[in-house]
Structure formats: structure tokens, C-alpha cells
Amino acid sequence: MQIEMKGIEKSFGTNKVLRGVDFDVHSGEVHALMGENGAGKSTLMNILTGLLKKDAGTIKVDNHDTTYASALDAEHHGISFIHQEMNNFAEMSVVDNMFLNKEIKTKLGLVDQKKMRKEARQYLVNLGSDIDVDSKMGDLTVGQQQMVEIAKSLMINAKIIIMDEPTAALTENETAILFKTIRELRSNSVGFIYISHRMEELWQICDRVTVMRDGLSVNTYQTKDVAENQIVHDMVGRDIGDYYPGRHPHLGEVALKAEHLSGKKFHDISFEVHEGEILGFSGLMGAGRTETMRALFGIDKLSSGKIYVAGKETKLTSPSVSIKKGIGFLTEDRKNEGLITEQSLEDNIALPSIDTFRKHGIIDKKAEDKFADMLIKRLTVKANNAQVTAGSLSGGNQQKVVLAKWVGSGSKILILDEPTRGVDVGAKKEIYELMNQLTDRHVAIIMISSDLPEVLSMSDRIEVLYEGKQMGVINAQGATQEQVMKLATGGK
């Protein structure tokens, strides 16, 4: 199968999202689609699979002009789209999910559970997976759910599979399994369109790459012929030099010290972070980093351990207590825990410090306006004004709003959980610079990150966790990815 898209254009109202995109893919290759958020990747894929109608341009499938009426139509013709947020039913079994709307029926018109189970198992075994088809979809790991999605694609005999950031929530191990599967299917002449933000994956799994920027396809390369710098340059439209601004820390007193913290999914964790320092927390997904910090901040329960803030033992029983002690927490889940997306930037930014704006019980609106405007400027949030809703901003700017909220509440200790996840390359750099500015002002930062280069470049020291246990602390200066990885996978 060969798909060729030429000069695709698409507008939403006056907003021209695609301005002439060329893209092609054929069976037996993995073609990566790269670009910042908002570059138009999803729109392009939605047009291909019939979810949206193109305004101009041609789509040729095996040299015939083709337009699919719906996603279902596209599926019937062998094109399957595995979305980043998988549309499955957590309470239903794996087999029921796989055969939803395609149930095999007995002569009586009843569902033939036996036959479905047998077929489902066969598809999964072919993929080298041993998932129990009777378990609830919601009980599977994200990686296993992805396997089920791929199995579903094979069930409909897909010739081209589109995957949107498939590894975003996978562990190292699961990623390896996924890649193995993709390679096998590729040799069985299945084609892939692979959307990713992870640069290194280009050279691990992809044959070609097309870079998109601002609704245009910039370039298409054979991955073996292109360097990372070139891709980054194409994505942002300029050389952004080194991502990482580098660290020049001036350490002060111990800002926060934790002794023998234990709780659900972590055990006996001790560490300290100094004023002006960035302490990295590395480890695999599920190593207990996030859980440790949530319990420390008072969101979840701490079963034992002591916490010292500025040398004094402190009980942090709830976020409100922690905030009073000068701690801020940028959570991993920005949409659900970091922002109230339907409310204004100002409301979001002022929330943790709202009590300080009271004047005889009434909020001093002018002071609040000033406060929000100042922080928006200082953290270079790109927004027209402080009254737009937080949800209308891009990922990177949303992250800056969350940061602004904590900077504004006067945090002396900042916990950043995956601060650059889902953030554009350009905004990433700005966030790193902000972190440097904060530590220059003696703020202590604890940074959880799954991005190894980020941990190595932006931390002063790195704590590594593995399965809820503390494996050791590494001085970031001169440390290598291999060193961290070894500890993170349980090696000594």
C-alpha cells in the first residue's frame, strides 16, 4: 500500500492550520512525523483517516484519488489510527474491547464468547504477548493496552498503522517490546506513521522522517542521513543552540531534609536539597519518585519518616500546610492537578496566595491584577492578557503558568515533576532558564524527570530510585546516561 498526500490545506474558521503539506508513506517502512505542538500533525492524520475534510490538496492511495468518509471507512481500507489517549473501556475485558462492534455471533445471534476469546488470544500470541484476554482493560499497564490496540489493528488487517506518541507513557522495557513488534510487522510489510517528540527514537525505529512546522512540511529525510541538530532546526525554524543552558550553582543552607520517608510504593528514602540547588530524581516509570514527592507535599499519606524545613522538623499534613512552609509542587498531571483549565490565568496564578490579597475580607482586585501581570511578564508566558483561560495556552505556556503560581506564592522549595513533559522545544529552553533564575535567587528545586539528558544537564546532584528504593546519589557533573541507567534498572 502506498499513500501520497500532496498540498493538503485546512482551515478552522480564519485559522489556517495546514498550508500545503506533502507526506507519503508505504508498506514496510516506519515514517516519523515530527513537529512542535500545533504544527498540524494531528490535523493531517485526521484528514487522512476521514475525521476531517481537507480544503485543498490530493490524497492518492495506490495511485487512486481517495477520500475516506469516516474513520471506520479508513479502517475498512486498512488504515488504523492508535490515538495517544486510547479509546478503550476500562471496565470491560480485553476480549470485549477487541471485538467491540465486531462481535462474533452464534447462529442464535448471541455473542460467541468462546470463539472470540480464542481469536483474541491468537492475535496477541502472534505479537509475542501473553496478556490474559479475560482481564479488565483498566488493569493492564499502558504498554499492554498498546499491544491490545495493535492487535486490534491487525484484526482489521491494517496495512498502515498510525501511532501517536506511543512511548509517552511506556517504561524502558515496554518500549523495547513495542519496537520489537513494530520491526517484525514492518518486515511483514505493514507501514507505520510514527508521531513522536522523542528525538532518539528517530534513529532507533524510524526509516524516514518528515518535519512539520506551522502547517507546512519542511523537509523529509532518510533518518540515517540526518543529524539531530538539523531536525531541531527544522522544527523550531532557527538554531536554538544547546537546549541546556548549563548550571552554575551557588549552594546555601540545607533548605529541606527528608529522613527515612516511607509510604505506599516507596521505602526508606532520605535526601537533602540546598538553597540554590537542583536535585534531580531519576528512575524508571513506577520507581516511586512521584509517590515520594506527593506524600512529602501532603497530597498522599506518609506512613513514616521525618521532614526538616530550614532545619526545623515539620509535619506537612496537607498541601495548605506545605505552602505555608514555602513549598510549591508542579505536578506531573498538569491538566488534572496543575491548572483549572477553564479559569483565567490570573485566577490560576493567584490561587495559592489568594488569602494574602484580603483587605477587610474583600479581595484587592487591583493588587491581584498587578501580581498576575507581573508574574506573566516575568515568566514570559505568551498570552494576550491575564484573563484568557489557562486551557487556551500551549503546553509550554501552561507549564509556565503553573510555575508562576508557585513563584508567586513565594516558594523557597519547588518540587517539579516532569517540568518539560509535553512542552515544545523552544519553551523547554525557557523553562530551563527560569529554573536557573530561581536557583540564582536561592530557591531549592527538586526535579523529577524521565528525560535522561535533561536530568544530567539540569541537575546538580541526581538521586536514583528503583522500585521504591533509593539506589544512590550521583554528582551530575561528568555523570553519564549509562551510570544513571544502571542504577535505575537495579544494577549496582
Added chain:
Amino acid sequence: MMNIKNFSKRLMKIATAASVLLLAGGILAGCGSTGLSNSSGSSSKVEKKAPKDLKIGVSISTLTNPAFVNLKNVISDYAKKHGSKVIIDDANNDTSKQNNDVEDLITQKVDALIINPCDSSAISTVVKKANDAKIPVICVDRSADSGKVVSTVASDNIAGGKKAANWLIEKLGENAKIAEIQGIPGASATRERGKGFDSIGDKKLNIVTKQTAQFDRAKALTVTENILQAHSDIKGIFAQNDEEAVGAARAVKAANKKITIIGFDGTLASLNLIQKGQITATVGQQWNKIGQESVQKVYDHYQNKKVPKNDKVAVKIITKNNVASFKKQVYNK
């Protein structure tokens, strides 16, 4: 951008102005009086008016009970026949809605109010308001605890209760085991019918249980089912209204029993079941008379005739023997 902003600001201003106007109207209307009543004074002399010049406001307690639907029809037919204008409101059995309804009728400057109160005590405040507005009030079926009422037209519920008890004794003999299904607790009909019935029944009948079914057919069905479980040997049932009697009859029929049932009201549904033999009897209220009398009281009032304070319309026991003629008299069917 500025324009739209300004526009939205202006809209806000208009809104504020509108609310201020609304308020200002209120202040003007009040004439600066402070106290319990908006106006006062009364006169005894009534200006004569013919029925065709009268606008009568009617507030009915509920139109989900067939008896009151019939009452409404009788009132409006009788008034229209005489050329009066009628405005009818239904209170949905909600005391506070009824007060609102009557207030609105007063606003419409009706010449007279015929009120069928949901509750005797709660209606009093608006009756007083009608008094202040010098609008004569006739109460139907239930009385008003206070406030001046020209006349109260109602069936004699206490006498009806007594009649039901005596009829059961005559039919089943003294000390027969019977069950009493009561109406909405506290409603005047419940109190009066119960009072009349119990004054004789408590002594001369063996009332094994008294339970409420809220004047509701479906609830009476369940209540009766339960009673038949607990007291399978009862010989009779007194239901304080006909809706309950119909429910009880269903339960008795389903249980395949022979039990004497007497209801109260004389609604079409129950009269039909009397003809079929599923309900034995009912205490028939002469709704046609009640309705016509209440309107006639208004006419008499505006002719400066003397109107009796209380008009107790007689009730009678309806059985298979006289059901056909009663149906003809009350419903013209």
C-alpha cells in the same frame, strides 16, 4: 475590541438600571407605609352587581383528584351559564403556590374569590389579604382558620363519617373486624371524616388497624395489600376518600376476597366500581350542589342578600341501589 467592551459595560448598566426601576416601582407602590398591612379599612355596604358583571377568581387545591376536577367543572359551568367571567388556578396541593395564586387573583382585581384551600391554617394569610382588598371570599370543601369568609360551603364531613360507621354496623353487625384507611395526616378532611367515623366506630366496631394512604390510589393499594397480610380476617374497610377505596378494591380483588368497602366522595371511578360490585358503597358528596352553591353565594352577596356563614351540604350513602340516580344528579351521566 474597545467597542465590544463598552457595549458589554453598557449592557451591565442597563441591567442595573432595570433592577433599580423595578425597585423604585415597588417603593412608589408602597406609599411609604411600614407595618403588617399594605392597606386597610373595610365597609359593610356592597355595591350591587349582576352575575354577568362579575369576574370570579377560583383557586382549586389540586386537579389531580377527580373529585376536585368535577368541582371545578361544576363551578365554571354554573358561573358561565350566568354570564360571569371565571379565572381558575390550580395549586398542585402546594400551600405556598396556592397563596401565590390567590395573590395573583387579587392583583387581577377579581370581584370574588372561591377558594378550595389545600390547608385551612395556611390559607388564612391570603384570606386576610383579600379582606384588605375588599374582595369577598367563599371557601369550598375546607374552611379557613382565620380571616373573614363570606361563607364556607362544604359537605358535612363529620356527619358523613358517622353515617359510614353506622352503615358498616348495619351491614356487618357490631364488633365486626374492619380496617380504616386514613387520608393525608392533618388534612381537614382526614380529621373530620376520621372524627365522625371514630366517634361511633371506636366503640361499636373492632377497628384492627388505622393506616394512612395519603388519599392516593396507588398507596392505598399497597397499604391494603399489607393489611390483608396482617389481618386476613377483616370483614370491612373504611377508606377516607374514593381514590383510596378504588385502590383498596383492587387489592381485595387481587387477593380474591369478599370484603365490604365503603369510600367517601362519590367520584365517577368509584361509582362505576359500585355498579360493578367491587366497591360496596361510598359516602356521596353532592359536588354539583357544593359547586353551584359556592357560586350562588357570590351572586347572593352581590345582591345584598343574607348569606349563611356555614352551608353544610348533606351527604348520603350511595350503594348499588341508588348509584344510577346519584350519577345522573351529580354528573349528568
Added chain:
Amino acid sequence: MDKAKTTKKKFDFTKYMALVALIILVIIITVLNPQFIAPNNLLNLLRQASVNALIAFGMTFVILTSGIDLSVGSILAFTGAISASLILGGTPAWLAALIGLAIGALLGALNGVFITWGKVTPFIATLATMTIWRGATYVFTGGNPITGGKMNTSFFFQFVGQGYLFGIPFPVIITLIAFIICYVLLHKTAFGRKTFALGGNEKAAFVAGVKTKKLLIIIYTISGLFAALAGFILTSRLGSAQPDAGMSYEMDAIASTVIGGASLMGGKGRMAGTLVGALLIASLSNGMNLLGINSFYQQIVKGVVILIAVMIDSQTQKNRE
């Protein structure tokens, strides 16, 4: 192009939806029956709106947190009965009123406790307490209305529901004061901001230091308190505490709040909108009474108005996205 987008957001037409509807309704009814706009009728209308408006004010806080309070009608009946019987028993009316309010607040707080510490969803928790307090009212009153005696002679008691101050019905004045307090509380204080935050995203509010449990308990307390206030006024208006008072009042209160632009998903709503919603509902029944429309049809019209209001609201919402 970006600019146009943000301007649209500033001018939020949904904010004025209910007000426009009210104005149109007032014009229509007035044209059909000019009596409607007569000062006396407007005062009637305001007084008729007051009980529902008071409950709806409390309900607005609750709905903003994506909760619901079904127990308001029962709390209204229960506290009304208690105040009435206290007055009959010789307690000064003002003290009886205060005790009623305190009990209302307490029952509201109890709802909050079940919801936060008991982890029962608001719908279920208040459905249960709705049934409990209705039953308690029947037990307490024996099913009979409480009336007469000192309730007829106490000036304070009579004045609250039936009195006039400067020619304005006293319940209307109470409602106006309550509105101003609620407006300031919701839109001008940290408490209000936290309420919005909690409704917009409970987890994010908690992480940002909002004491969500405490806040929820306070909000349900407010709802209970306003139900009790409405209960005392209604008891005074009727001169009698009815055991079945306030039945299904929660529905009118929810409707007022929703017509006023609040979202049952939480985080969205305005006190002024709720006031307009309550006025709209009162104008509907008052106006249709004046026009002599059968009460059965009135219910249909009311339902249709609620549907249209919410549909327009969600449609404009969609367009914004």
C-alpha cells in the same frame, strides 16, 4: 486573529442570556396583560420569588462545587416546624428564628460531613437526608400543621413574612440583603475564589492549598442556613408550619441556578444570574396566572424554558471552543 478570540472571551454573552430572557418575558406578559407591570403585582412577584431565591443563593455555592443539595426542602420544613412550635411554646419569635437558622446550618454541615468524610456523592447524601428530615418533620408534627396561638400575636413573627418596610415586603428586603452578602462572598472574597477553584478542578485546588473538605462543609452549611431562612419566611407568610412545606423546592432552586448560567459540572456560575433565574421562574408562574393559563400548561412551559436556557448556554459554550 488571536486578538479577536480573546475579545470574544471578554464579552461573554452567556452572562446576559438569562437577563435578556427575563426582559423579553416581562415585555411579552406586559403586552398581554398590563396588570403585570403594576407596582402592586411587581411587589407580589418579588415576594413570591423570595423563598425560592434564598434557597437558590445557597444552592449556587453548592452547584459551583459540582455538588447538589436535594435536602433544602426538607430542611426548610423541619426548621420551620421547630421554630413554629417554639413560638407556640412561648419562646420569643426572634429567638425561635435564630434557633431554626442554627439547626438549618447544622443540618447543612451534616450534609457536608457525609460528603467529605463519609465520601458519599452529594446527590446520594442529600437524597438520603432529604428523606430523613422530611420523615423527622412528619414525626415532629404528627403530620399536622403547626399554627395559631402566639404565632398569631407575635409581631416579629408576622412581620418577617407579611410585613412591609418603606412599602416593600419584608421578605423582599431580606432577599436583597442576602443577595448582596452572597454576591460579595462569591465574587469578592478569597472564599468565593476558592469555591470557583474547587468547582473548576478539585484536585488542582487541593494541590494549590485549598482546604477542600473544610470548604465543602462550609458551603453545605450555607445552603442549609438559607433553606432555614426561607423556611422561617414561608412559615410566617402562611402563618403556619406545614409538614409538607418545601416539597420539590430543590428543583426550582436548581432550575434558577442553571437558568442563571451555572453549570452542574461546577466552576461556572454567578450570583446575579441566580437572582435573575429566580425572578424569571417567579415571573413565569405569576405571569401565566395573570394570563389565566392552566397550571398543567404552566409546568410544561417552565420545563421548556429550563431546557431552552440550558441548551442555548451549552451551544454558546461549544461555539467558544
